[in-house]
Amino acid sequence: MKKIILIGASGKIGQAALSGLEHHEVVTASYSGRGCDYQVDIGSEASIKQLFESVGSFDAVANTVGLCEYADFVDMSENQWMTTILSKMMGQINLVRIGQKYINDGGSFSLITGILSSKAIPMAIADATTSGAIDTFVKCVAYELPRGIRINSINPTVIEEAWDVYGEMMSGFHPVPGLMVGKAFARSVDGFITGEVITVDA
Amino acid sequence: MKKIILIGASGKIGQAALSGLEHHEVVTASYSGRGCDYQVDIGSEASIKQLFESVGSFDAVANTVGLCEYADFVDMSENQWMTTILSKMMGQINLVRIGQKYINDGGSFSLITGILSSKAIPMAIADATTSGAIDTFVKCVAYELPRGIRINSINPTVIEEAWDVYGEMMSGFHPVPGLMVGKAFARSVDGFITGEVITVDA
Numbered sequence: 001m002k003k004i005i006l007i008g009a010s011g012k013i014g015q016a017a018l019s020g021l022e023h024h025e026v027v028t029a030s031y032s033g034r035g036c037d038y039q040v041d042i043g044s045e046a047s048i049k050q051l052f053e054s055v056g057s058f059d060a061v062a063n064t065v066g067l068c069e070y071a072d073f074v075d076m077s078e079n080q081w082m083t084t085i086l087s088k089m090m091g092q093i094n095l096v097r098i099g100q101k102y103i104n105d106g107g108s109f110s111l112i113t114g115i116l117s118s119k120a121i122p123m124a125i126a127d128a129t130t131s132g133a134i135d136t137f138v139k140c141v142a143y144e145l146p147r148g149i150r151i152n153s154i155n156p157t158v159i160e161e162a163w164d165v166y167g168e169m170m171s172g173f174h175p176v177p178g179l180m181v182g183k184a185f186a187r188s189v190d191g192f193i194t195g196e197v198i199t200v201d202a
Numbered sequence: 203m204k205k206i207i208l209i210g211a212s213g214k215i216g217q218a219a220l221s222g223l224e225h226h227e228v229v230t231a232s233y234s235g236r237g238c239d240y241q242v243d244i245g246s247e248a249s250i251k252q253l254f255e256s257v258g259s260f261d262a263v264a265n266t267v268g269l270c271e272y273a274d275f276v277d278m279s280e281n282q283w284m285t286t287i288l289s290k291m292m293g294q295i296n297l298v299r300i301g302q303k304y305i306n307d308g309g310s311f312s313l314i315t316g317i318l319s320s321k322a323i324p325m326a327i328a329d330a331t332t333s334g335a336i337d338t339f340v341k342c343v344a345y346e347l348p349r350g351i352r353i354n355s356i357n358p359t360v361i362e363e364a365w366d367v368y369g370e371m372m373s374g375f376h377p378v379p380g381l382m383v384g385k386a387f388a389r390s391v392d393g394f395i396t397g398e399v400i401t402v403d404a
Contacts, residue, residue, distance in 0.1 A: 045280060072346060073299070073343050073346040073347075074299075074302060074346065074348065076299065078247060078292070078296065078299070081292060081295060081299075082292070085287060085291070085292065089287070089335070090280070090283060090284070090287065093283060093331070094280065097275070097276075097278070097280070097283075100276060116342075117338050117342070120341070120342040120345055122346070124342075125339070125342055125343050125346065128338055128339070128342040129295070129335050129336075129338055129339040129342065130335065131338070132334050132335050132337065132338020132339070133291070133331050133332065133334050133335035133338070134331075135334065135338075136330055136331050136333070136334020136335070136337075136338075137327070137330070137331040137334070139322070140318075140319070140322040140327055140330040140331065141275050141327050143322055144274060144275040144276065144324070144327065145275075146276065
């Protein structure tokens with residue numbers, strides 16, 4: 001039984017992750033904090049630090065959030081790029097950068113990326129680029145983490161529970177049950193693997 | 203004969219790129235501007251815009267620069283991350299984002315990444331992560347560029363001409379002659395490929 005901080009617990013991917021982690025003690029957090037144990041904005045160093053100090057001892061961080069702007073590349077502003085970079089990329093890096101000081105020996109970080117980094121679709125260039133950044137980050141930083149701390153990313157396709165929202169823009173993709181994303185988070189948290197990108201696709 | 207803007211022309215990778223592009227009309231630019239036709243800071247939108255407006259008509263952009271901070275992950279500050287992200291990642295994205303409005307029909311962008319994204323070494327996590335971002339960006343954005351514009355990234359190992367500087371931190375790597383990097387830039391500029399990561403390794 002591990003103590004896990006699940007960020008984005010109220011979202012659809014958060015609920016999917018939760019389905020695979022319920023055999024642990026899960027502490028929940030989200031941007032709004034509604035229905036969760038804690039409030040956190042991963043775009044803010046101070047907010048991340050505050051979260052870890054409030055929770056105290058923990059064994060794992062499972063992150064399921066990262067704000068992305070969606071637009072055609074030719075129309076996308078530097079501001080839209082930076083919003084995505086500061087949340088989905090720098091925000092997740094900061095979770096690890098700050099969290100590695102607080103997490104228990106042998107703990108783990110599970111970050112979220114997404115299938116659009118390998119299966120490009122219109123409007124998703126910032127999502128894809130920052131996913132590629134985090135997948136590369138995970139593969140390389142695994143060697144540097146101290147005290148047996150592990151790190152992996154979960155790179156899923158769209159889940160059935162979100163198909164009504166994303167289905168139209170994702171023609172030719174086949175959704176997977178959210179529980180498969182839950183299994184991926186469980187494999188990252190409960191296994192010994194590190195530096196891996198766990199792809200979940202149909 | 204194409205008109206190519208070579209950014210970072212005075213650096214070692216810039217000289218290597220130049221060796222493969224000399225059959226074209228090459229206009230040179232660098233951060234200091236010393237010995238080059240133009241001065242440009244790829245970390246600044248305004249400076250990039252200024253460059254393209256000054257040059258006028260051109261067929262290709264070959265970029266060989268991107269500022270990276272090197273440190274152990276556990277010691278690296280958010281500022282060090284952001285310096286790297288704003289130059290090597292956002293700077294290169296901005297070259298394409300802004301440049302696609304100015305470049306001739308059928309033009310090309312050749313960006314620079316690096317081998318440390320797939321062969322991790324100490325101190326290089328920000329370099330590796332932003333290289334992974336740009337390699338993914340190139341693969342996905344190729345589908346979106348209008349008017350037959352192409353894009354590739356050159357992902358080289360260390361070159362012989364820079365081995366005296368990097369050799370010590372790159373034990374187990376084998377340097378390649380800079381002319382091989384020049385050939386990679388030539389293949390990107392002169393070929394019909396797009397969305398490719400051109401790896402140059404021993």
